[in-house]
Amino acid sequence: MTIQIDDSFDGFRNRYEEAVPEYQTDRFDALIARSADWQTVLDATAENAPHDFILYWSREFTSLMGLAGDRGRCVGYLMGNHTIAQRMYRYNPGIMLHAPLRAAIVEDADHATWFTLDQPSTQFGSFNTPQITKVGRELDHKLAALLEHLGAPVPAVLTK
Numbered sequence: 001m002t003i004q005i006d007d008s009f010d011g012f013r014n015r016y017e018e019a020v021p022e023y024q025t026d027r028f029d030a031l032i033a034r035s036a037d038w039q040t041v042l043d044a045t046a047e048n049a050p051h052d053f054i055l056y057w058s059r060e061f062t063s064l065m066g067l068a069g070d071r072g073r074c075v076g077y078l079m080g081n082h083t084i085a086q087r088m089y090r091y092n093p094g095i096m097l098h099a100p101l102r103a104a105i106v107e108d109a110d111h112a113t114w115f116t117l118d119q120p121s122t123q124f125g126s127f128n129t130p131q132i133t134k135v136g137r138e139l140d141h142k143l144a145a146l147l148e149h150l151g152a153p154v155p156a157v158l159t160k
Contacts, residue, residue, distance in 0.1 A: 002116045003153050009073050009107035012115070015150055016105060020053045020079055045083045051149055052142045053079045056100050073107035079117075084139065088124060088132040095132060098123035101139075115152060117143070 005012045027048070031041055048054055057078040065074070080100030088095040103117035120143060124136030137160075144158035 001119050001155055001157070002114055003147070003155065005105075005113040005115050005152055007113055007151075009105060009111075009113045012113050012150070012152075013075060013105050016115075017055070017058075019051045019146060019149055020055050020077075021048060021050070022058075023054045023056050024048050042083050045081065049081055051146045052081055052084070053146060054081055054100075055079055071109055075105050077103040077105075079103050084135060084142075088127075088129075088135050091129050091131050092127050095124060095127060115147075119143075119157060 007015070024044075027044060028041075031044060045054070055077055058075060060075045062073045062075075065072070078100040082099075085095065085099040088099070098118065098120075101118045101120060101123070103115070106114045106116060108114065120139030121133070121136040124139070125133045127133070140158045140160070144154045147154045147158070
């Protein structure tokens with residue numbers, strides 16, 4: 001999905017990164033080291049993901065692609081929630097191909113800002129497992145809520 005954003009690249013990026021904070025590596029590594037119970041992981045994740053999503057990775061591609069003379073700006077992300085992914089993983093660990101989801105904030109040559117991302121239900125529906133498909137649709141709704149929070153247009157396919 002590609003959504004035009006009524007904000008500058010930097011403005012939307014800042015709001016997005018505030019709403020979807022970085023994965024707290026040290027915190028979760030400590031939970032793993034002490035073999036914490038799953039409820040503790042759920043609680044820590046809820047604190048880390050106020051809008052249900054966490055950033056696991058990000059990369060600014062603008063400078064690298066600028067070496068080829070390209071003018072567009074782009075930052076790519078892997079966003080998701082490991083506690084939600086776990087609810088699908090139990091049925092097929094292969095879901096990790098799409099969890100976390102890919103997303104990108106782009107500024108085109110006309111300085112328009114775009115948010116491009118995977119649609120969860122499409123990605124996870126491809127596993128043909130009802131339990132995984134159901135979580136994929138739930139993620140669509142969570143993504144719609146995040147977009148609404150960010151003041152971005154919400155594609156109708158996310159609210160079905």
